[in-house]
Amino acid sequence: MSLFGSVNRMVTITINKNQYLAEEGEIFLLTALRLNIDIPHLCYEKALEPYGACRLCMVDVVTCGKTTMTPACTIKVHNGLEILTDTPEIIKHRRLLFELYLAEAPKSEVIREMAAKYGVTKTRFLKKIVHDDPLFGKCILCGLCVRVCNEIMGTSAINFINRGPYTVINTPFFEHNPDCAGCAACAQVCPTKAIVFEDSDAERIMQSWSGTAVPLATCSSCKKSYAPEKLMDKVLDKLDPAIIEELRTLCPECRRKYITRMEIGRIPRS
Ligand code: SF4
Ligand code: FES
Known part of the structure; x- marks a missing residue:
């Protein structure tokens, strides 16, 4: 387009x-x-x-x-x-790469399924050393999570750490990172589904990112928590200031209802 x-x-x-x-x-x-x-x-x-x-x-x-x-x-x-x-060369290349990815990410169902389609179920390569890496066995180090965090969210909460076979992805020094907005865009784009997070009543815990905890916003109408506060601030800052104050405290569902009520109120009655 x-x-x-x-x-x-x-x-x-x-x-x-x-x-x-x-x-x-x-x-x-x-x-x-x-x-x-x-x-x-x-x-x-x-x-x-x-x-x-x-x-x-x-x-x-x-x-x-x-x-x-x-x-x-x-x-x-x-x-x-x-x-x-x-071509036979292309197929050979893919089979070799799948062997490498099977060594890198043996716990990834996505990789195992893709490799199996090419008849690759075992690898001749050695697995890299484990370093208490929460993504170990699932991450192929493609860097998409780092890029989306940096280039789309403008945050840089995670990055490549170490070098060569010791390379992993995480927060600096494997510590909670206050820069993380908890948007989970990293988990969304990860092709091997390596990144995990969990929402409790009040917080989103980015388990893969050293357990970084991000407070969730609570809807002033239905009282449910719905999205990380920091993420909402980023999104709402881009909206027209005139409507932000009324919408800031509502979850998407209540916001929709509120806007519909406003629209209905505007329709002239015959
Ligand atoms: S997107 Fe997933 S596979 Fe790629 S580097 Fe990040 S965690 Fe690893
Ligand atoms: S190199 Fe094209 S999808 Fe990865």
């Missing part, structure tokens, strides 16, 4: 020797998935600039008869684009 929501120019591309019409400028991975051409992928997230971290979505781009392996999430569709998605 272009700005203003209109559809971009349609162009002709070739995938596995078949021709298709596709939207110019679209990320090729999305085009292929829409055409039901399966390309495994872990680190692509629409809200973020693709950065080709997981290397799982590699395909061959054919140019003048020569092929170049490229992550499908970094290719933009253009007229005449020619791609091979399932």
